[in-house]
Amino acid sequence: MLTLTRKTEYGLIAVCHLAQVGEKVVSARDIAKEQAVPLPLLMNVLKRLHRVGYVASVRGAHGGYTLTAAPEQLTLADIIEAVEGPVHLVRCTNPSRTARKCDRTARCFIRRSVAQVHNGLREFLGAVTIADMLTGAQAPAATDTPRVATQ
């Protein structure tokens, strides 16, 4: 239904928080407290972000997380993919495993167009960086919304 899951929301919040504090190591507990996010959920998300290498972890007392990727390089698409898996606008665009439920694939005369829209969506999400999110968050009256040009 074209909606981000809460995991992604929490992931975005965490990453933006880490990007904001710079190199400082921040524990999941601190992020959860400051951003009013449920700690266990946040920890789950941070684990995934760690697994793909977007954040570094420091274990033990006074441990926590740091952002390893550059905010200008890290995109919304990256976060989504890391937290909730590859984006698939429709089942057809999912080449993997059991998702091959659609037996219409061969005769589907929309498939190509949908694939184009799918690519457009991915490009759109890949064009939004964490740095963008931060500047947009701080500027009170932020410019205008991202524009889309269908070419």
Next chain:
Amino acid sequence: MLTLTRKTEYGLIAVCHLAQVGEKVVSARDIAKEQAVPLPLLMNVLKRLHRVGYVASVRGAHGGYTLTAAPEQLTLADIIEAVEGPVHLVRCTNPSRTARKCDRTARCFIRRSVAQVHNGLREFLGAVTIADMLTGAQAPAATDTPRVATQ
């Protein structure tokens, strides 16, 4: 999770089919047979499309549906909204009813940026017309995907 529901898929298929046959009245049964789509589901979707006025219905024997809106005017966003309701990238962007679950709204420092992305997504979907889908479906190697400019 950033995926269209099957209802929307069926809706797109139905609308594109109707756009392709022109002014001819086509029954849901025929569309279901030709496009290999489950008939009851297709009927549900066609009812919704009828309710918002994108298709006209002819009852009785030899009845069926016709597309009322112009394929160049009807967009992907229209279909999605008609079939599965308003698009909301996150709960915050949903101003209605019980969806106000996010108590972080006030202190959420990402909210504004997310809203911008949300608007960008809506514009993106609103820029894809049914006519686009049809030409894309017929042309084997269609131009390139829609581009996104984050400003």
Next chain:
DNA sequence: TGAAACCGTACCGTGCCGATGCTATATTCA
């Protein structure tokens, strides 16, 4: 009058998301 087709609504099962809990591992500090 009966068949064909649309219309409306209600219902149910399943899969996924949101959420929780527990155990193991690693680091710091007293």
Next chain:
DNA sequence: TGAATATAGCATCGGCACGGTACGGTTTCA
């Protein structure tokens, strides 16, 4: 060395929306 802190990994569980089904009603035409 032990206690406290914090991440790592996995397993489980409930709720809900989506996908699918069923039934009864209305309209039109042969």
